Amino acid sequence: MKYVVSVIVALGAFLAANLSLAHGQTTPPKLNTRLVVAKNKAEKSRLISASLIVDIPSGYHLNAHEPLSRFALPSKIEVQAPEGYKIGPIIYPRAVVRKFSFTNERLGVYEKQAVIRFSLRAPVNEDSRTTTLKVTLNYQSCSNQVCFPPKKEEATAPLRIGR
């Protein structure tokens, strides 16, 4: 008997939590961002690949880089590389196209995780050293309930040049 009641109560709690989530979050999400440099010891004048990995909590989305709606602020990154480095093209992930209850427009969004890739080229005469690569993500997040003011998140990673 206790087992049956426990199962019913647990089921009820589970449904309650999910209904609450579906109703919509009303406070801004806390994003987790990580900057990953593909080759930790970049050889001189070689191309260095890097990715900004953004974990988006459940119940939220970020407007994509191309969000489809002119009123949705796009996600974009700014790369702050050491002097003399050339920043290659930034490749944003493909947007998930969603239709939300709050608008008739379709929106291009990122959910769960977005990986933004880019490359750098170190100058030929760069000395062997360790420096820092910094990326700033500018984004606007929304839930099904509300959109939040735009925010910035910074991520850094060590960049080791030479042998």
Added chain:
Amino acid sequence: MWLKTFLGASLVLVTLGHTALSHGNTWALSAAAVDRTQPVRNGDEAPDFTLEDIQGNPVTLSAARGKSATVVVFYRGYWCPFCARQLAELRSLTKNNDQIRLLAISVDDHATTKKLIEKISSDGNGAVNFSMLSDPDHKVIDIYGLHDPTYDGSKFDGIPHPAVYVIDKGGRVAWSKVESDYKVRPSNADIREALASLN
């Protein structure tokens, strides 16, 4: 025994479900009750103000007193897509021969507002045909009791709860809509109906 257990479990489920369903609204309502301590209401005299439009010209609410009704729209900011859609729709609120003044207020600076105006106008459905005023210190937002404290201390300090006021020629609030659901805005038809009731 089984019946009692079943009824007890059902009660738990119903309570939990109800709590979950009402969670969002309860939060919003309690927040609203705390935030909007004294919003200006229907029948109140509309607090007077002077704010700058995007050209830097001072615009005073009471300048229209005795001449025309004024619609005052408080919106959250350039970043708010619901607000931008509302402002885009408001372009068709008034006709050329209407004796109605429309003012839209936010904490945004002029440069930011200009960008929003360009964005709104980019759909080819006409330019923004009303004054967009800047209240950077949210003084007017505060005296209307619309200050949303959620972002106090941040770059977005002072943003208002979205609201629309219809103010008659005598300077009294004839109709108002202060939204607790940020997705919802009054339609032009709602505002026109309020304006029509002034005559």
